[in-house]
Each structure stands twice: as C-alpha cells, then as structure tokens.
Amino acid sequence: MMAEPMDDYLAVHFVQRSNWLRAAVLGANDGILSTSSLAIGVAAASDLRDPILLATLAGLVAGALSMAAGEYVSVSSQTDVEKADIMREKAELEEMPEVELQRLATIYEERGLSKETAQLVAVELTEKDALAAHVRDELGINDVSKAHPIQAALASGASFTVGGVLPLLVALFMPIGQMEIYLYGSAILFLAFLGAVSAKTGGSPILKPVLRITFWGTVAMGITALIGYLFGVNLG
Template sequence: MSSLNGHEAERDEPHQIAGLAQRLNWLRAGVLGANDGIVSTAAVVVGVAGATNSFTPILLAGSAAVVGGAISMALGEYVSVSSQRDSERALIEKEREELRVDPEGELEELVGLYEAEGLSRGTAEVVAKELTEKHALKAHLSMELNIDEEDVVNPWQAAVASALSFFVGAILPMLTILFLPTTLNIPVTFIATIIALAVTGYVAAWIGGASRWPAVARTCIGGAIALAATFIVGMLFGSSVA
C-alpha cells in the first residue's frame, strides 16, 4: 500500500509543480501590476502637487491616472494573453492533426523524445506506447511543447488580475497625497512609495528566483527618479503659471 501511494505521489508531482508554477506566475504578474500602480500614480499626483496644493486638481489627476492605468494594464494583458492563447490552441490543433494523419510517425517521434531524456530504447518504447494508448495528444503536447490542453491561459482572468493589482498599488500614493497635511503629503508620499516599491521589488525577485537586493535597488531608484522628475516638472509649471 505504501508503495502504491508512493507511485501515486510521484505521478501527481508534475501536476503539482505545474500548478505551483502557474500560481507563482500569476502572483508575480500581480506584484508587477501593483508596482506599476504605485509608481505611475505616485508620479502623477506628486507632479500635480508640485504645481498646486489644491485638493481638487490632485484628486482629478490621480483618479484619471488610476482609471486610465488600470484599463491600460487590463487591455495590454488581455491582448498579450489572447495572443498566447491563440498560439497554444493552434499548436494543439496542429498536433491533433499530425496524430490523425501519421500516428506511427508521431509514436516514433515520442520514443525519440524519451530517448533524448535518457531512457533506453526499450523503456522509451514501452512508455511511449502506454501513454499513447492512454492519451496520445496529452503525451505529445507535454513532451514536445510543454502545453496542457486543459490549462490554456485565460485572457479575461489575466486582464482582471492586472487591473485589480494596479488599482491596489495606486491606493497608497492617493491616500498619502490627498489626506495628509500639505506640509507633509509630498515627502510622506515619496517615502511611502519607495518603501512600497522596495517590497514589490523584493517579492517579484523572490518569486522569479533572482537576487533580491539588486532588484530592490533598481525598483527604488527608478521610482525615485520618476517621482523627482514629475515633481520638478510640476514645480516649474506651477511657478510659470503663478
């Protein structure tokens, strides 16, 4: 019984790993969306605050940045993921047709793929035949293209996730710039934005398996440059209008 359970665990492990990888990819996309929401919204509201302390212009500009940015993120993600989905579907249909037209040739191709993975000829033939009898298309998609027929990406899900993550990231600079005293709102927004960018940069690097601190440094430096630039532009326009 324990041996049987062990084999079942080994069989399920690739699906678990694939599921974990997909969840991490979505998480990473969400973190990057939040990062965009933080820095782009903060840059807009700080720039306007550099020109005027009036609540209404800052609110209008910030609201426009949040709505426009969220829609832009959603549309961009939808188009990108739709293209990926269409490509995956085309590859699936191509593989299905090849199996229909030349099943023997496709079986030999699968044997060769398993041999390339290190299996002996005899073992590769046994594995390829058994998997072909069980689910030929799935076996070929997995080995040749690393695609799961039942796990094609969803563009609507990606679009909604991107828009929501952008909106969540934009909340912080909006709150600090609008509801703190005018003597504090700009410096506190600077500080809060840099801290938030450090967190998102660290998490994104952790998910991607990259070096944490260089990623944090790049994110924070880029955000600081964006905030400083828009603040200076706002001050210059504010002075010229005055």
C-alpha cells in the first residue's frame, strides 16, 4: 500500500472544514429559525397572507445582510488579534531569542518529548523558521484554524439566504388557515435536515445534532408564537 502524500494528509479528516462549516451551519440555522419564528409570530396575529410574506421577506433580507456583516466583523477581529500576537512574538524573538528558545523546548517537553529531544527539536525548528514555530506551537495559530473573514461572511450570508427562503416558500404557497402549523412543521423538518447534513459533513454522529437543533428550534418558535397570540394585534 502506497504511503499517502504529505500534502494530502488532512484529506481524510474534517477539521479543515470547521471554519466555513461553523459559519454555514450558523447562517442556515438562523435563516430557518429566525425567519420561521418571525413568520409564525405574524401569522399568529393575522389572518392575511400579505403581512406574513412582508415580514418574512424583510426578515430574510435584513438577516442575511446582518449575518454576513456580523460574521465579517467578528472574524476580522479575530484576525486582528492573531496578527497582533504574531507581531508581539516577532518582537520577543528579536529581544530575547534564548528565552523564546527555552519556552519552545518546554512546550515540546510538556507534550511528551524528553528534555534532550525537546531541546534538539526546538533548536532545529528555530534555525529553520523561528517565528513559524512559535506561531504554530506557542500561539496555536495554523493554516487549518486561521480565521478567514471573507470566507466566513460569504458562507454565513449565503446559507442564511438559503435557510430563509424555505419558510418564505411555505408562507407563499401553504394554506393561510393553519399557517403557523405549516411553518412550524416545515421548519422542524428543515432544521433536522440541516443538523443531519452538518453532522455528516463534519464527520460526527447524526442523532445528537438533530435533537439539539430541533429542540431549541421548537423553543424559539413556540415563544414567538406565544407572543403573537398574547399581544393579539390585528394585522388584517
């Protein structure tokens, strides 16, 4: 059996998907849940389709833009912190290289290497690229976990849009008489499907994510429907 090329050693793992998968699942979940909850709340207070459609469409557009912008700002802040730490580490390497070398050796020793081997590894990695070694092993920043603001924003905004379109279609085509029930039932199905897909994509068991996402979805939509009934505002 041929050895797997080192460039592809992560191909069979799922950790490299974690950044965009997190943003996509969060966006789709919010798209389904917030748009459905908004539609259910309005449907509980109105017998007409137009107010439901208007609220759902407005929630979809505003939510998608908000998710994309929020994700970009959030991940950009993380990137700024990473860059600041890298610059700080670079300065420390210039000011006290011996201290940083011993710090690196201590890290390897704490991971299980003998004192002599840890020192040897630290010296060799420092000679090759001291900053890269410290960024990776001291700060924990690497290509897999590194933040990507634009990727996260696009994944979040696009997935919110896809998730939000689903309850919009339900509000558009399902009978108005029991709209809350149709919205709730379809949202639970969409959320369960999302939980299963995200678990499969991430290589984890399916049941737990599905139960988690449907439970909290039920809670959110139930509270929203209750508010609509309690206020009893006549939108029709």
